[in-house]
Amino acid sequence: MLVQLSKYFSCSPEKVTADQVKQYLFYCKEERNLSNSHINQTISAMKILKRDVLGQPWNEGIKINRPRRNKHLPTILSKQQINAMMEATLNLKHRAIMAVLYSAGLRRDELLNLKMVDIDSQRMLIRVNNGKGNKARDTLLAKKTLGMLRDYYRHCHPKPTQYVFEGWKPAQPYSPTSIRNIVKRAAARAGIKKNIFPHSLRHAFATHMLEDGANLKLIQKLLGHSSLSSTMTYLHLAAIDPSVKSPFDQP
Incomplete structure (x- = not known):
């Protein structure tokens, strides 16, 4: 420079x-x-x-003023692309990892710190104890995700003893790099050309919830955002209602 x-x-x-x-x-x-x-x-x-x-x-x-950094909207996967990634992943553990990231809207580190006791199948909730800013919250446990978690647990050896997803060493969490590679490989196998990361599944969760009519405050709570302004980003990402027409197409 x-x-x-x-x-x-x-x-x-x-x-x-x-x-x-x-x-x-x-x-x-x-x-x-x-x-x-x-x-x-x-x-x-x-x-x-x-x-x-x-x-x-x-x-x-x-007064050499620094300009604000350019804001780039994240890439959003469609529901069809999420399903394609799941179907392209045969490893039960890897599929369960992606299911939790997407269906609960978790950050990667939150997934890594998830423990067996945090899965509440009675109330269909996931307890996030190590969220950003060390704030605890509850988020959704989807029926499909619970089924995938049970399939994974039933077939995995050795069984996890503390964390839901453990690495090679017992009672040790999975590595961040492994999570990233799982998501990227699934996207590639599904024929998705976009640059996809674990956080892309969290973005997709929030956007799809909004498109399906969920309240913005509820989404804020599920994501663990301290400020509603962070959640409002997804207003720009949600698909436009197909019933909305351009004035050029109006009779």
Whole structure:
């Protein structure tokens, strides 16, 4: 970044002034259409060079404002794609992992910390004790998911003793990398070209709940969001009601 800045003004970076930095950033944004992240990294690089390397004053009063990071809406899987991923996965443990991630809207770390005692088949709830911010909550236990968990438990050897999904060592949770690989392989086998992660299943859960008419406050509670504004992101992701027509198609 500093090399590009230096080339732009045909001088070494330490000789570049604050006004020139502003000029260069304007060029990056308006002419080259570079991301806000790139611009912020350039500002940070100049600050480190001037203040920490050269020992020169970096006057924050110059007001080189950092732009907000670009917000990217997450990729949302359809219900059909979720089902295709399940059907493409023959391993009972792997299928149960994806079922819990999707049907309960869990984060990956919440899944890894899930214990046998957290599955409440009487009330059809999953207790999340190690949620973000160490907040406990209850979320849904789907009938299909309960069936998959029972199939997995019935056939797995050795049986899990503490965590629902254990690694090679007894009473030790599964690894985060393994969860990521399971989801990515399932997506590839299902012919899904999108870049899919375990969190994609949580996004799908929230979006599909909203599309099916669930209250936004309920979704917030199930996801464990401290702020409703975080949950409101899914308003942008939910599919548009097919009954809504463009004014161009109205009679």
